[in-house]
Amino acid sequence: MRYIDEFRDGELAKGLAEAIRREANPARNYHFMEFCGGHTHAISRYGVSDLLPANVRMIHGPGCPVCVLPIGRIDQAIRLALEAGVMLCTYGDCLRVPASEGLSLLKAKARGGDVQMVYSSADAVALAQKNPDRQVVFFAIGFETTTPPTAVAIKQAVALGLKNFSVLCCHVLTPSAIASILESPEVRQWGTVTLDAFIGPAHVSTIIGSRPYEFFAEEYRKPVVIAGFEPLDVMLAIRMLIRQVNEGRAEVENEFSRAVDRDGNKKAQQLVAEVFEMRKQFEWRGLHVLPYSALRIRSQFAEFDAERRFSVGYISVADHKACECGAILRGVKRPQDCKIFGSVCTPENPVGSCMVSSEGACAAHYTYGRYKDV
């Protein structure tokens, strides 16, 4: 496939691995966090870690939107389906996330809730058009990549004069999550993790551009290289980070120049700004409540805001006692450090959210990397 296969070439990967080995200083260790679940997936699936020298360690970050969605948000969606009797539609990834009382959206559907899977926010609008006698709620999750499509859906609903469509908005912002990792008080609880640099998000950056990361490079002296999701992209980014660390630089560099520039997609940013505003605070799974880290629907679109239309307040719920997702999302622990990894908690029966999506650290390690440790 054009623009995919060329970025997965095994021979080139060997050459890049060699270049990385030449460049990495054997006298020191390198700890790089890949923020995005997409990178986590690529690293596990293509065995990128196996190609790296032992002193270059990759740490999985919190950049999978399903993994950072707290239980209380899924509960809200379930209450909308079971108690408020709405037709609840959402992306497939959300359906199996464990919620309170052993429920998930899929199990709520088995109990008679009207839960529909959609591929796109436009499908949710179409469902509302087709079912004028039902209230249709789109449970919208995701980072800056999925936010513009939700904005388009709300504007479409306005244009169509829909009275039966609303959105449970759980969109979150990447830069706040990165900031929380760098300065959170919980680091004391779980211990610190050395982070030398970040691999910056791929598709999020197509929307917001590379500029927002300049802050991290300048304020925290952490190099950032934005990378595409293919294995060769990740390897080149690792090499660029090693070079920055070796030279004592902390800059934002862009490996994914075929899709990302400094400014991002202005049209998408404009749409998002028109429809959404910052939330003062939002709870993330594993990262707790983070200030100004999520979006809500502006008051002029209040009738499309499910949180205002239906009285489903947010109630915070603690994670399963054994679950280490919080520490894993911060890079303090690894999936295999969780007592129930691979035994009680599996992709078929996830206990924590990191096991749900193939981009979650636990699911990626379970599927592709687990036997390496035995």
Add this chain to the structure above:
Amino acid sequence: MCLAIPAQVVELRDGDMALVDLAGVKKEISLALVDGVVVGDYVIVHVGYALNRLDPDEAEKTLKLFAEMGELGPGEDPTLH
């Protein structure tokens, strides 16, 4: 969830829609987030929307870099700065 793939636009349709070819599978997607797309362009598709256009020249440059890097010794290779 954040995975998105490059697809080639094969037909422009009404209402900001387009038909794209995703590795042989044809799919209708929205172009509401990108201006000026023409048939033949590659776009990155995520949850039914094109997020932006892919720049073929930049893609070539990156591919060249992969190739050069495997061959050259330290200090000789041109990394993107």
